[in-house]
Structures are given as C-alpha cells and as structure tokens.
Amino acid sequence: MRATWDIFCNVVDNYGDIGIAWRLARGLAGEHGLSVRLWVDDLRAFRHIWPAIDADADRQACEGVTVCAWRMPFAPAEPAQVVVEAFGCALPEPYLAAMSMQSPPPVWINLEYLSAEPWVAAHHGLPSPHPRLPLTKYFYFPGYTADTGGLLAEAELDQRRAGFVRSGTPAFWRERGLAVPQADELRVSLFAYENPALPVLLDAWSADARPITCLVPEGRAIPQLATWLSVPGLRAGEAYRRGALQLQILPFSDQDTYDRLLWACDLNFVRGEDSCVRAQWAARPLVWQAYPQAEAAHWDKLDALLAHYTEGLGHEAARAVGGMWRHWNGQPEAVGVAACWAAWRAQQVAIERHAEGWCDRLRLAGLLSEKLVDFVENKLK
Numbered sequence: 001m002r003a004t005w006d007i008f009c010n011v012v013d014n015y016g017d018i019g020i021a022w023r024l025a026r027g028l029a030g031e032h033g034l035s036v037r038l039w040v041d042d043l044r045a046f047r048h049i050w051p052a053i054d055a056d057a058d059r060q061a062c063e064g065v066t067v068c069a070w071r072m073p074f075a076p077a078e079p080a081q082v083v084v085e086a087f088g089c090a091l092p093e094p095y096l097a098a099m100s101m102q103s104p105p106p107v108w109i110n111l112e113y114l115s116a117e118p119w120v121a122a123h124h125g126l127p128s129p130h131p132r133l134p135l136t137k138y139f140y141f142p143g144y145t146a147d148t149g150g151l152l153a154e155a156e157l158d159q160r161r162a163g164f165v166r167s168g169t170p171a172f173w174r175e176r177g178l179a180v181p182q183a184d185e186l187r188v189s190l191f192a193y194e195n196p197a198l199p200v201l202l203d204a205w206s207a208d209a210r211p212i213t214c215l216v217p218e219g220r221a222i223p224q225l226a227t228w229l230s231v232p233g234l235r236a237g238e239a240y241r242r243g244a245l246q247l248q249i250l251p252f253s254d255q256d257t258y259d260r261l262l263w264a265c266d267l268n269f270v271r272g273e274d275s276c277v278r279a280q281w282a283a284r285p286l287v288w289q290a291y292p293q294a295e296a297a298h299w300d301k302l303d304a305l306l307a308h309y310t311e312g313l314g315h316e317a318a319r320a321v322g323g324m325w326r327h328w329n330g331q332p333e334a335v336g337v338a339a340c341w342a343a344w345r346a347q348q349v350a351i352e353r354h355a356e357g358w359c360d361r362l363r364l365a366g367l368l369s370e371k372l373v374d375f376v377e378n379k380l381k
C-alpha cells in the first residue's frame, strides 16, 4: 500500500511557504507515487502560483495531490503515516492529539528553511520529543551539501530545461509579445522585494552600452519602478524604454511558467528561497535578494551562499558576483552600484560559464524529496 503523507502549510508571507510546500507535495505524489494531502490555510495565495486551485473548495484534487483547506476549528481527520509541518507552522491541536493515539505514531517532520550556513548539517535530522505526548518531531534541514536534507528539484528538471533551451525560447518570447533577443542584448528577469539599490541599478542599465530588457513579474518591486519611470502605476503588458533599457511588466505566472522565464533569461534577480534555488537550477547567472530579517540576520545567509556559490570562480568574477549580491542586499560596499554593474558586465562570460557548471555542484547535495523519503522510510522500519 502507498504510504500516506500530510503536509501542513501556513502561509505567513509572500509565496515561498506555499511555493515550497506545493513543489514538495507535487514531487512526492508525481515522482514517488505517494498518497499526499496538502493542508493550506490560504488558498488565495496558493492560486497565485497555481491558478488551477479553487480558492473556495474545502478539498480538491490537483496534480495527483489532495489539496485541503486548513480551516479553524479543525475538523477531525485521521492522521497520515507521515506528517510534514512546513516551517514550524504548528499543527492543529486536535490533529496532534489524534497523531498521539496512532500506533505506531506517524513520522513527524518539521521542514526547515534552506540555508548554506555551516551549522545546518549538524542540526539536520535531530529529534525533538514532544513535552507531553508520545510523539517525536524530526528537524529536516534542506541544504547545499550531502550531509544536509538536499535541495528541491524534479528528477527530470534538467531534461525539461534542455528541451526548452533547444527549441522553446522563440515561442516563449512570442507569447509574451517580445521579439527574439538581439545578438548583443541582455535579458534580465527581476523578482524582488522593495530595494534601495533598484533606482541606481536602473540608471546604470539605461546607460549601458548594449541593450537590456528587464522583465518584471507584477509584485512588490512595481511601485518603485513606477516612481523611477515617473508614472502613476504599472500593469502587466506595459513596456517602457529609457536609454538602453526596455522595461516590460509581466503577469505573475504559475510556477512552471516562471521556470521557463528563468531558463530564457541571461540573468535572473531572485529573492527568498524557492526562486533562488530555481535560478540556480536554471544554469544562468543570478543575483539573490535574501528575505530581510531583523538585525540583518539574513546577511549571514547571504555570505554563506555567496561563499559556496563562488567557489571555483576566478577572483575577479567572484568579486563581481559578490559586489552585486552584497549591494542588492544593502551590505556596505567600497564601490557604488554602477561600478559593481560595470564589473559584473566585464566578467559576464566567466560568470555565465560558472552558472552552467553550477548544477553539477548542486546535485551533490542530493534531491530533497528522495532524501526525505529515505529518511522517513528508515524511521518507519
């Protein structure tokens, strides 16, 4: 019989929580043949990244997953054999009580946030007994090295990307009303939080010697772009030119279409957690904006990934990547954004070559859903 899994996701902010929970649920059902229920407390946010979702349905089947509305008070439900709590979202009390009545009790996993920091490996897989109930929760840490929980990716992601890159890009651009890029043009996607460095970077792009097309999915960066353009607002489908820079606003798409945007662009500005990993799997250069945390705690995360990502990259190219990433995250830098951009441009070829080979390094961490299934099977024995 197929093992049953329940994944609980509380949407706190943005699209990362649901983006990751949904990717994991799809992978477990589609690639591992598991019976998966995904409990989500905000189906409207979910619909943003997966428009097939009916935001009013209590229960619906989607991509082989049973999607359940997580409402309060929580209606009685028989717990699955494996329970995943995404990002410490705290399971509903009645469900937890029902888990403690099961024999054997479910394997209970807390799926943690991703970080490249060195402490992750030591914490990955640690048990935490419940203070009252006969249950043990295991902390599962995704990460960039083999001794962590690995990274989310579909087993055949590479083949899908290669097929698209071989023959899918012209149609992709046409569908968005864009011509195929000119030989010397740079296509950039921009998915970002509000960012003080953005106007200065836009100035640098508009003064670039070669054409730059910047594609911006609707979202938090839009008001800043509108201010920079001196227009009252911006909508999907609108385009503006300033010097060498063409700005194009895109609708926020489903996750799979967003992947294709990352594959089609020459450089991707990404944020948070999931888009950062997808941009790395896209084998294209990226600039990462870490999710801002109090007291700049995200700078440690940034520095850890930067150190890992630039390993094996030549000195000047590593400096250029580091300069862009640090500026983009508000870290003090000796030179301004425009100079950092010029340095990045000068090192572009080396940075592109590095990004192409980077996926081989990423693969050494292992695939999260495979490793999670192994981890759970060992506990079920």
Ligand code: TRH
Residues within 6 Å of the ligand: 012, 013, 014, 015, 016, 017, 018, 019, 020, 048, 049, 050, 113, 191, 217, 251, 252, 253, 254, 255, 256, 258, 271, 272, 273, 274, 275, 276, 291
């Ligand atoms: O939306 P985010 O800022 O989510 C954040 C981070 O995950 C952060 O680590 C977490 O602590 C916080 O939420 C609560 O960035 P992220 O993680 O990249 O998630 C965005 C999701 O949206 C991702 O799954 C890709 C998806 N997406 C689309 O489906 N279509 C789009 O057009 C775009 C731009 C993104």
